[in-house]
Each structure stands twice: as C-alpha cells, then as structure tokens.
Amino acid sequence: MDTQRFFIELSYDGTAYHGWQTQPNSVTVQQELDKALSVFFRQPVVSLGCGRTDAGVHASKFFAHIDLQGVPAERAATGVNGINALLPYAIAVKRIFPVDADAHARFHATARSYEYHFHFHKDPFKLNRSWLYKAALDIDAMNAAAASLMNFVDFTSFSKSNTDTATNNCKITEAFFRQTENGLVFTITADRFLRNMVRAIVGTLVLVGRKEIDLAAFSAVIESKNRSNAGQSVPACGLYLVNIIYPFVN
Template sequence: MRNIKLIIEYDGTAYAGWQVQPNGLTIQEVMEKALAKMLGEHATLHASGRTDAGVHARGMVACFKTERTMPLRAFREGLNSLLPSDIAVRDAAEVPLDFHARFNAQAKHYRYTMLLDDLRSPLVRHTAWRVKGKLDIEAMRAACRLFVGEHDFAAFRGANCAAKTTVRRIYSMELVQEGRLLHLDINGSGFLKNMVRIITGTLIEVGQGRLSADDVARLLKGGDRQNAGMTVPPQGLCLMQVFYPAQSGE
C-alpha cells in the first residue's frame, strides 16, 4: 500500500467548494472521478481542509492510498490529462502511510486580494474583490499587527462554524500592495470558517475609519461577531500553501 500526496492548484469559480456535497459540483468530486478513471478503482482524497464555493488554491494538499505501482510522475501527468483546465496537480509525492493531509498540517498560508479601484476590472473579477474609495493602508497595517499571536477569534467566524474552540494562533499577517492590488497574507496554525474573509472585512473598515485599533483589540478578546466587519466575497481568497513537519514528508 502507498500513500500519495498531491499538491493541487485550482480556480474555484465554477465549484461549490472543495468537499463533496449533494447540491453542487466540487473539486473533490472532480478529482476523485479522475482518480477512479486512472486507477481503475475508487480512491478517497483526504485534504488539508475545505475551501468554500468560489475560493481558489495554489497549494491545496490531499492524499490517497493505492496499491498501484506506477511512478509518481504518472500520477501527476495522468491526472492532469483527465482534469478540466481549472484544476491541476502541481506535484505528487509518496509519504509515510500514517501521513494525513489535515491532521499533520502545522500551518496554512492564505491570501486575500483586493482591487483598489472605483472601476471594475474584468481581468481580475474572479481573483480579487473590488473596494471603492480610499483606504488608510497604514492604519490597516497597524491593525494587522494586533492579530499576530494567540487570540480568541469568536468574533471572526461564520454563523455555522462548528469548531469546538475559537482560539487560534496567527504567526504573521501583512498587507502587500502591488499596483491597484492589495494582498492580505496571513499565516496561522488553523482557521475558523470564514475567518480570513471576516478579518479582511474588518481591516477594510479600519481603512475606512469605521473601526479603530482599540475596536480590533476588543474583538480579539472574544468579542461579538456583529461588531466585526463583513464577510467579504469568496473570489479574493486563495489557499497558498500548507506547511508540515519535515518528517511527515513535506
């Protein structure tokens, strides 16, 4: 038996998220159908986490077990020949049998991209969310620093979040401006449902002067969700990379 780890890149625009569900086409469903066609048998993909409808990934990690002896390159090339143009396997590696893409993950890097423009841009409509008007970027950067460390993120989770605890650790968080695009890069031990999108919405309100640094500090002490920013749309969010201990095969 072999345990194969895949690094997957996808444009989530046309999908109802990663995880298989009855009410829409998902990345996992498409991937598992391609796997079954290539292997001649069903294989279940265990991913590092879920992404919601419309969210993208450059570095989603998923693993599956198989007894097939084909070379690693064949897993990558074979799957890519069967997948649609908006999903691609970037890498395939063999990892220990006890490796699990979700449970062995140590940290994740997400990026949320905003288009700072009063006019819409057709070229980035699927990968960035447009924010009109001026933002105080330096105030937003100051607020970013408040998120670093271990905090109670109860005010930054979706209404249907089922996590048992709302405490998470953020290792780094910064804003990077690239012309009209503003990227929020956030690296943390784990994330609650919609957490990055609510943090982004909160930072935008800081940039608009609607929230202050003191407001953010209060929210990070287990504040009320209603006092945080909006849940920004999904298209600006991308899972960039998942990090694992060296001994687990990363």
C-alpha cells in the same frame, strides 16, 4: 495487494466550484479530483484534503492524501499528466508522492497561509480572482490592526457560528498588507483557521481602513467573541490558499 498512501499537491480556480469538499447536488473540487483519480488508477479513490475552502475561493497550493492499492510510487508520480488530462482546466495536479501510512493532509499541517487580493480599478483579467474595491483605505492603520492579531488567541468573533470545531483558538504568526501596482494583497499565516475566518478578518480590517473603527475598537471586536460585532465577510473571489507547511514535505 499492498496499500500505499500518497500526497497530492494541486491548485485550482474555485470560481465554478461550490468549495473543496464533496457535497450533495453541488460540483466541488474534491468531487472532480476523486473522479479523475478513480478513472486513472482504475480503483475507487477518495481524497482527504488539507482543509475546506468555500465556494469561489481559490488555491495556488493545496494538498490532499489518498490510499492506493497495488500502485508503485513511480507510476503514481508519473501519472500527473494523465490525471490532468481527465480534470477540468480549472484544476491542476502538480505532483504525487508517497508518504508514511499515517501521514495526514489535514492534521499534520503545521501552518497555513492565505492571501486576499484587492484591486482598485476595473480590470477584466482580475474578474472572479480579486475584489474590486473603489473606496480610499488607510493602509498604515490596517497594518497596525493586522499586526495586533498576533496578540490574541481566541478568534470566535471571526468564525462562522455552529461549526463542529472543538476550539476557536488559533496562533497567527504573520498578518500584513502590501500594495501592488493596481491593488493590495493581505497575507496571513496561522497554525489553523476557522470557517470563514480570513474573509471576516479582512472585512473588519476594511472598517479600520475606512476609519469607521480604530485600533482599540478592532481589539474590542476580538475580545467580544461575538461574530455580530465584526465586519462583513469580504467576497470569496479574492481569497487564495497559498501555502501549507508539513514537517515531512519539501
């Protein structure tokens, strides 16, 4: 039977999951997705995601690719409702579409965007979806420091140690804060991200906002290439993967 590669676009609330990637003795988004796909298409299905999100991190837009044997593109595309019926409510498939046999959800992505959400007053509707932060922050200083990220390439200072990446170089193309009615949203886009990178960047920018370090000290943290000099990682609940760009996906 012919094999066809498909891309799947999905979103998920990561609160109940130990991240995206399947791992022993933990419930993950990939595990739940593969189980539902295997039942629906009546064949073993193993997805490969566009990246790895940590435990408690959310995604409003996430892509994975799968290979299916003997499944017409139309059947796969119209199977979204049936697959969603098999998935937990916190995971939703948005679309499935055929791609070239060598299309790769991780390696062919040209840009990724994350948001980090803060709220300043207790709000039960933001529980597990935003970080409740009550101290005063200098948003202008934080934005100045965020803009300076684009002057650097090596972000070892914001990476988890002992990862399997060949390089810690990333090209950041935007990084800024915008205020909302009851909070703050940080947006960052780059060609790639390191493990824990966004949460470590936000944690260090919070030190700028609290006036514990200035712009020069923030730059020195990056130049040190030492994770221990950066701020603490902020809680996972406020982090969202919000966009992935591919040259062949609309």
